[in-house]
Every structure is written in C-alpha cells, then in structure tokens.
Amino acid sequence: MKNRIFSGMRPTGKLHIGNYFGALENWVKLQDEFECVYSVVDIHALTTVTGNETKTINANIREMVLDWLAVGIDPEKSIVFIQSQVPEVMTLHSLLSMITPMGWLLRVPTFKEKVRQMDETEESVNYGLVGYPVLQTADIILYKANVVPVGEDQVPHIELAREIVRRFNNLFGNTFPEPQPRLTEARLIKGLDGQQKMSKSLNNHIDISTPNEETVKKLRTAFTDPQRIKRNIPGRPKMCNVYSLHQLFGSNNLKVINKECSTAERGCVECKIELGENINSFLQEIRERRISLEKQPKLIEEILADGKNKAKKIAQNTINEVYEKMGLS
Secondary structure (H helix, E strand, C coil), X not given: CCCEEEEEECCCCCCEHHHHHHHHHHHHHHCCCCEEEEEECHHHHCCCCCXXXXXXXXXXXXXXXXXXXXXXXXXXXXXXXXXXXXXXXHHHHHHHHCCCCHHHHHCCHHHHHHHHHCCCCCCCCCHHHHCHHHHXXXXXXXXXXXXXXXXXXXXXXXXXXXXXHHHHHHHHCCCXXXXXXXXXXXXXXXXXXXXXXXXXXCCCCCECCCCHHHHHHHHCCCCCCCCCCCCCCCCCXXXXXXXXXXXXXXXXXXXXHHHHHHCCCCCHHHHHHHHHHHHHHHHHHHHHHHHHHHCCHHHHHHHHHHHHHHHHHHHHHHHHHHXXXXXXX
C-alpha cells in the first residue's frame, strides 16, 4: 500500500509561477509515488480573511482548482476537495484542541511572524490564528496521512503535529501515524521587482494563466542588474533576476545570454523579450488545458464532489474511531 500524503493550499485565486515552482510542480510528481490528498483549505483562509472579503473565497477556489488541474493534478490519482465540505475536520480540530497546551502553539515561529506581519499583538489576534497548527494537524491526521511535503521553514509545524499525535496516542491508544516531513526543495522565486518573493499582494507576479501578450508586457517592468543603467554597460547575470528566471524556464541559450549580457552585446529589453517567449512556450500546454477546463464548469463541480465523497469516507471512519477511543460513543 502506498504511503499517503496530505497537502493543502489557501484559496487565493489564480496562482503564479512562484506557486508552480514552489509547490505545484512537486505535487504533480508526488502523484506517481504516493496516494495524494490535496485540499483547498478555505477554513484556514478565515484566519486572515474577514467580513465582506469572505465573499471572494468561492471564486478564488474555482480559479485555484483550475490551475491545479491545468498543471497536472489528476483526480484519478489524487483526492481533490474543499476543506469545509468535509466538516469532520472541524470536529477533530475541536477534540485535538482539548489536549494541546497553549504553550506549544505560542512557541511556533510562524505564529510570531504572522502576528508581526498583521501589525497585531499576541493578545489581539483571533484564536483561529493561534490554533492554526491544530487545524493543520487535524487536516493531516484526519486522512491518516503519514507524509507531508514541506520546505524547511514548515518543519516546526510538522513537529508540532507529531507532538499532538503522540499525546493523543498516549492518552487514548494508538490511533494516528506520526506524520513525517518530506523535505522538498523550496525554490524561492523572486518577483518582478527583483527584491522580494513573488506575491500577489506585492503585484510583482506573473500568473500561470496570464495571456502571452500580457506576460511579455509585464516582463518589461522587471528589474534587472541595478548597476546596468545604460545599454553599453556590461551586466552581471548572477545579480539579475531576469537571468535567474531564464534558468527556471529551461533556456538552451544560457551560455550565450550570460556572455552577451556580461559584454554588453545584449540589452535588457532583448533579454526580457526572449524570457517572455520562453515562459509562454513553457506554459503553453498548461494554459491551453486551463482554457479548456474553464469551458467545463460541470466537470470541475463533479471532480470536487467526487473528491469530497472520497475524503468524507476516510474522515468519517477516522472520527468514528476517535469517538470510540475518547469514550464519546
């Protein structure tokens, strides 16, 4: 029997090329090695999305799932579903919260970082943000996943999940496997500003589904080597984010690009135009599949409904076992 993987993503709408190289490329590969459970974690989104903003969640789910399917997430190989449509996860979250010390949650590095980003104090943030790792643990162990693909920065979350599992198993008997982190190469893709991680909030991104013409247009705004302020000044490819993107998109012309940039034979505009062509070529099939899927809304609904049913079957069995172990049935 294959090991089971769980991974989730908050619904933020259309995904960008940073999301592809940072997670989706790996998700697609894992389907051949593991039984994969991929969840749109819309409940997690509520920790930071409130009020009228929540009305965007459903539209964002559809856009994100379209990108998942377009890049190669296969519903015949993987369970693809929406977190909130399997409410057993909230039941398990509540039960796990009864055995999880507050001190464990407050020491998670990403909690303090999130509080800082939100410009809040630890006393003013909502419980959902504090309890985020407990819900994350419930996501994983509800489906008895024993492997979770993560970058190094997420390892503390998996270690906390393992601690919660150990405590539950010690208190109520062996029920859950301890999830193991599967370290993945976390490729940091800088945005078009050349400084910060590619992000929608910073508007320095290129969506996977961006049309060809718009891709080229956006790349014209990309920052290059900051010292190359004129065409006749030699560039430094290692200091240029456009060159780093060339490396990602499989250019077979890297040595020529490096040489011509370093000797000022090639200008930045030429380099951006070639990069645009490479990106468009790389994403052509993905974009074509996405356009086709957009025309089949019923198919998307069927895929998510089937994923929900498969996930729910596993979840109900787990909750029945948990209730029995905890003396609730």
